[in-house]
Amino acid sequence: MSRVYNFSAGPAVLPEEVLKEAADEMLDYKGSGMSVMEMSHRSKVYDEIIKDAEKDLRDLMNIPDNYKVLFLQGGASQQFAAVPMNLMKNKKAGYIITGQWAKKAFQEAKLYGEAVELASSADETFSYIPDCSNLDIADDLDYVYICENNTIYGTKYKTLPDTKGKLLVSDVSSCFLSEPVDVTKYGVIYGGVQKNIGPAGVVIVIVREDLISDDVLPGTPTMLKWKTQADNDSLYNTPPCYGIYICGKVFKWLKKMGGLEAMKKHNEEKAKILYDYLDESSLFKGTVRKEDRSLMNVPFVTGNEELDAKFVKEATAAGFVNLKGHRTVGGMRASIYNAMPKEGVEKLVEFMKKFEEENK
Numbered sequence: 001m002s003r004v005y006n007f008s009a010g011p012a013v014l015p016e017e018v019l020k021e022a023a024d025e026m027l028d029y030k031g032s033g034m035s036v037m038e039m040s041h042r043s044k045v046y047d048e049i050i051k052d053a054e055k056d057l058r059d060l061m062n063i064p065d066n067y068k069v070l071f072l073q074g075g076a077s078q079q080f081a082a083v084p085m086n087l088m089k090n091k092k093a094g095y096i097i098t099g100q101w102a103k104k105a106f107q108e109a110k111l112y113g114e115a116v117e118l119a120s121s122a123d124e125t126f127s128y129i130p131d132c133s134n135l136d137i138a139d140d141l142d143y144v145y146i147c148e149n150n151t152i153y154g155t156k157y158k159t160l161p162d163t164k165g166k167l168l169v170s171d172v173s174s175c176f177l178s179e180p181v182d183v184t185k186y187g188v189i190y191g192g193v194q195k196n197i198g199p200a201g202v203v204i205v206i207v208r209e210d211l212i213s214d215d216v217l218p219g220t221p222t223m224l225k226w227k228t229q230a231d232n233d234s235l236y237n238t239p240p241c242y243g244i245y246i247c248g249k250v251f252k253w254l255k256k257m258g259g260l261e262a263m264k265k266h267n268e269e270k271a272k273i274l275y276d277y278l279d280e281s282s283l284f285k286g287t288v289r290k291e292d293r294s295l296m297n298v299p300f301v302t303g304n305e306e307l308d309a310k311f312v313k314e315a316t317a318a319g320f321v322n323l324k325g326h327r328t329v330g331g332m333r334a335s336i337y338n339a340m341p342k343e344g345v346e347k348l349v350e351f352m353k354k355f356e357e358e359n360k
């Protein structure tokens with residue numbers, strides 16, 4: 001068996017320890033005589049899995065009691081619709097456009113009400129986070145929406161926008177559990193887990209209790225109403241059982257690693273290795289304004305498409321895979337999520353230095 005260094009943006013690298021544990025438990029989960037894939041979601045043994053997962057996530061993020069945690073299906077993209085359906089009482093919301101995922105959410109919201117663009121960094125291919133310290137926020141906005149870490153472009157909010165008292169809704173798909181957050185600053189935090197937590201198929205929605213009600217847009221499907229899911233502890237219908245089980249294991253792994261403070265430190269160290277090299281290299285360049293750099297997704301270019309392609313090809317052959325940039329931006333992107341070991345980044349930088357030397 002040989003594992004590669006996987007820099008995929010998602011689905012992405014998971015802790016090897018978790019994969020091994022899951023493999024050990026595959027045929028017989030804790031004496032149940034069956035795999036977690038084969039058991040009823042209403043069984044006692046599964047109930048423990050999902051309850052434990054929720055409890056560990058609450059511990060990790062310090063989630064206050066007045067927030068519900070929902071484990072749902074449909075990916076982050078389905079929440080692009082669920083957010084306006086559940087929150088647009090005045091049928092008006094503000095969106096900050098920092099990349100493709102924010103834009104998709106914005107366009108989806110337009111199907112349900114008036115979506116207002118509050119700020120955008122489209123003018124410079126989303127290579128920075130706009131100044132959000134004094135946005136023009138109308139009094140009747142139902143919420144302000146952000147994509148907190150921009151997976152494709154490699155930017156992240158270092159300070160949250162001043163929403164002037166309006167609810168903040170944040171898509172954290174690609175920075176979930178990468179550092180501590182103050183949950184009380186948000187109305188809703190949500191993300192697909194396949195970037196930094198677990199297998200595709202699970203989206204976690206953390207939502208303040210007073211925002212959960214039957215007062216949703218007419219025509220909202222039962223399944224997309226947060227109240228349906230909250231009232232049934234995410235077991236209204238069959239949840240993505242196996243995915244939740246793996247997420248639970250990753251939560252335990254994170255706790256063992258020292259929690260989110262320790263993760264932040266670890267992630268900062270890893271990102272620094274790569275960014276420091278990009279800043280000194282005469283071949284490779286980072287594409288993002290320094291203050292807004294993501295700890296998770298690091299895009300870079302050589303400035304020459306052929307050389308980019310050569311780099312990706314040689315890196316792949318050397319065991320550094322999925323470094324090709326998003327199809328819409330080109331170049332390279334190294335996603336260095338929680339489960340990417342420091343050694344993976346160090347070795348990548350070594351490889352980049354060698355490539356630079358050979359291609360002067």
Ligand SMILES: *Cc1c(COP(=O)(O)O)cnc(C)c1O
Pocket residue numbers: 010074075076077078101147149150151171172173174192195
């Ligand atoms: C990947 C991603 C999405 C889309 O997730 P799906 O689960 O595929 O719908 C949305 N937002 C962000 C920030 C992402 O990185």
